[in-house]
Amino acid sequence: MSASAPAKVVTRFAPSPTGFLHIGGARTALFNFLFARHHGGEFHLRIEDTDRVRSTDEAIAAILDGMQWLGLDHDGEVIYQFSRAARHAEVANQLLAAGHAYRCFATAEELEAMRAEQRAQKRPLRYDGRWRDRTDWPQGQPFVIRLKAPQTGNVTINDQVQGPVTVANAELDDMVLLRSDGTPTYMLAVVVDDHDMGVTHIIRGDDHLNNAFRQLALIRAMGWPEPVYAHIPLIHGADGAKLSKRHGALGVDAYRDQFGMLPEALENYLLRLGWGHGDDEFITRAQAIEWFNLEGVGRSPSRFDMKKLESVNGHYLRTADDTRLTGLITPAIESTLGRKLSQVDSDLLQRSMPELKKRAIDINSLAASTLFYLRTRPINMDDAALRLLASAPQGLLSRARTALAAVTPWGVAGLEASARELADAESIKLGSIAQPLRAALTGAAQSPGIFDVMEALGRDESLGRIDDVIALTTISTTSA
RNA sequence: GGUCCCUUCGUCUAGCGGUCUAGGACGUCGCCCUUUCACGGCGAAAACACGGGUUCGAUUCCCGUAGGGAUCACCA
Numbered sequence: 001m002s003a004s005a006p007a008k009v010v011t012r013f014a015p016s017p018t019g020f021l022h023i024g025g026a027r028t029a030l031f032n033f034l035f036a037r038h039h040g041g042e043f044h045l046r047i048e049d050t051d052r053v054r055s056t057d058e059a060i061a062a063i064l065d066g067m068q069w070l071g072l073d074h075d076g077e078v079i080y081q082f083s084r085a086a087r088h089a090e091v092a093n094q095l096l097a098a099g100h101a102y103r104c105f106a107t108a109e110e111l112e113a114m115r116a117e118q119r120a121q122k123r124p125l126r127y128d129g130r131w132r133d134r135t136d137w138p139q140g141q142p143f144v145i146r147l148k149a150p151q152t153g154n155v156t157i158n159d160q161v162q163g164p165v166t167v168a169n170a171e172l173d174d175m176v177l178l179r180s181d182g183t184p185t186y187m188l189a190v191v192v193d194d195h196d197m198g199v200t201h202i203i204r205g206d207d208h209l210n211n212a213f214r215q216l217a218l219i220r221a222m223g224w225p226e227p228v229y230a231h232i233p234l235i236h237g238a239d240g241a242k243l244s245k246r247h248g249a250l251g252v253d254a255y256r257d258q259f260g261m262l263p264e265a266l267e268n269y270l271l272r273l274g275w276g277h278g279d280d281e282f283i284t285r286a287q288a289i290e291w292f293n294l295e296g297v298g299r300s301p302s303r304f305d306m307k308k309l310e311s312v313n314g315h316y317l318r319t320a321d322d323t324r325l326t327g328l329i330t331p332a333i334e335s336t337l338g339r340k341l342s343q344v345d346s347d348l349l350q351r352s353m354p355e356l357k358k359r360a361i362d363i364n365s366l367a368a369s370t371l372f373y374l375r376t377r378p379i380n381m382d383d384a385a386l387r388l389l390a391s392a393p394q395g396l397l398s399r400a401r402t403a404l405a406a407v408t409p410w411g412v413a414g415l416e417a418s419a420r421e422l423a424d425a426e427s428i429k430l431g432s433i434a435q436p437l438r439a440a441l442t443g444a445a446q447s448p449g450i451f452d453v454m455e456a457l458g459r460d461e462s463l464g465r466i467d468d469v470i471a472l473t474t475i476s477t478t479s480a
Numbered sequence: 481g482g483u484c485c486c487u488u489c490g491u492c493u494a495g496c497g498g499u500c501u502a503g504g505a506c507g508u509c510g511c512c513c514u515u516u517c518a519c520g521g522c523g524a525a526a527a528c529a530c531g532g533g534u535u536c537g538a539u540u541c542c543c544g545u546a547g548g549g550a551u552c553a554c555c556a
């Protein structure tokens with residue numbers, strides 16, 4: 001574009017509230033946000049709610065919620081496009097008065113017949129401009145206002161991602177600006193709003209690239225400054241097809257609630273999808289703002305990979321603050337347990353978090369992995385735990401219990417030393433003692449280091465759980 | 481079908497004419513660490529879609545072919 005950069009960069013994210021904030025929209029918002037912040041400019045949010053039938057308040061709430069969760073703070077007030085309908089109509093009439101637009105009285109049926117014929121003749125489908133130069137307007141008939149677009153020559157857009165893209169004006173038809181009911185079309189509304197909002201850089205999905213040419217014609221008809229365009233490729237599903245319900249086309253709230261993702265993980269993943277900075281994989285918000293540029297955005301669509309997202313999430317989980325994680329999982333834990341967590345419980349979680357978070361790939365699995373700490377005796381045993389206990393040498397647990405009970409102070413070092421000593425005495429491997437203990441203490445075959453578990457659980461609870469199992473096996477042995 | 485865009489390991493990408501026997505990450509496989517599972521460490525297999533040019537030299541530039549994508553509404 002022009003060599004002189006605009007004084008201030010202004011970007012916007014303009015979703016239509018017809019559904020949740022999906023993953024592609026979130027990335028578009030992120031790129032707009034980062035670009036604006038990088039240039040010390042402004043990032044605005046505009047809700048394109050001109051489709052009164054499909055727009056819902058729930059969708060608006062979901063978009064706002066999703067952006068807040070991701071920390072994509074916009075500047076200024078949220079603009080609702082519908083509220084600006086009068087202004088849009090004003091521009092359409094201005095264009096009409098200036099001879100850059102015209103009335104079209106073609107009916108829907110008439111246009112459909114026209115397209116059917118074009119299809120039959122295998123000609124491109126476009127409005128043929130039949131009312132472009134007519135002035136014999138029928139009285140009292142409804143009409144739309146169409147842009148009188150240039151018919152010869154070409155337009156080229158110097159897209160910051162796609163490069164220069166040229167299209168012949170003959171390929172573009174005269175788009176509808178104002179519907180017969182007087183409401184503006186999307187094409188009119190975006191252009192007017194972007195202009196009025198002072199948007200300098202339009203970063204959006206490349207499904208809008210074709211629209212850009214028509215919009216440019218409108219901008220030029222109004223004599224407005226032309227924005228810089230950057231059309232970013234869409235995100236596809238794992239199979240390469242367009243992202244749909246069955247892929248990952250869920251709302252970002254699903255990534256938070258259903259998949260237990262951390263916002264910084266989703267942000268990092270989305271940032272690296274279609275954009276790269278050398279070999280850097282983990283990028284902080286500050287680095288993203290410092291490094292983000294449009295040149296780094298790839299031109300081919302990228303596929304969504306849940307495995308990689310999980311991996312990124314695991315990384316952020318492992319480095320996340322323990323108090324924060326404890327807070328995040330508490331609601332889920334309380335709902336499964338059916339009780340409020342006490343301060344003692346929270347402290348226990350907090351202390352165990354460093355070990356727990358190394359094993360989690362998402363918030364939900366992290367929450368689930370804490371349950372055994374909080375359950376009240378006697379705790380449940382899963383099948384693997386039951387098998388471990390069944391295959392343990394006769395009386396081993398009792399002897400281990402006796403040895404452990406003698407440990408003072410109750411801590412990892414002493415407990416482990418005691419267990420090793422017993423293993424030596426019994427001429428078995430430490431694992432042969434650790435595994436039955438794990439089963440007894442956690443009810444599962446996998447857990448954090450068992451001595452860490454014992455320390456976290458405390459002496460009474462630990463020994464009590466072992467006692468529960470001893471009692472159980474004694475009964476079953478007796479009755480067998 | 482018209483128009484436009486794209487094409488490096490399975491996936492995300494690095495590469496912006498010689499540094500490429502093509503680098504990193506996820507995933508996969510193996511080994512190590514080890515009381516289990518993880519984490520961590522080490523290592524392996526794995527890609528320049530194809531065909532022409534341009535050039536002393538192409539993954540990098542150009543043109544075709546094939547494949548993929550986007551879009552063609554009084555929807556946004």
